[in-house]
Amino acid sequence: MKTIRVVAALVERDGRYLITQRRETAVLPMLWDFPGGRVEAGETDEAALAREVAERLGARVDVGQLISFVNHPYEKYAVDLYLYECRLLSDQLHCHAVNDYAWVSSEEMESYSFTPVDEASMSKLLGEG
DSSP states (O other), X not given: OEEEEEEXXXXXXXXXXXXXXXXXXXXXXXXXXXXXXXXXXXXXXXXXXXXXXXXXXXXXXXXXXXXEEEEEXXXXXXXXXXXXXXXXXXXOOOOSSSSEEEEEOTTGXXXXXXXXXXXXXXXXXXXXX
16 A cells, blocks of 8 residues: 655644644644645755645744654555644735635644544544554
């Protein structure tokens, strides 16, 4: 089974976390996830995360330490998700390659429908997985 390497940013501000909603045309449409995306061939995780956040939200990030890793099998492939602690270097966010974004507390996250791999990562972070 093919495995896709994906990186995501855990961005916290004032006790709230940045999440993004996938577009209607995306795989797993309209579900929520942590901002990020696929690592391209020859790209470091840090470079991929900086590129993905810029493409999706028009923002720059400082990529910090790896804080979580989960592997999640889907029907036709598996995803290795590496979640990095990140700091926003931009104050303005714009929905370029996402439908929406939100700042949510850890308690509010359960009211959002996340992709399965992001749900697994979030459960691990919150000590539920």
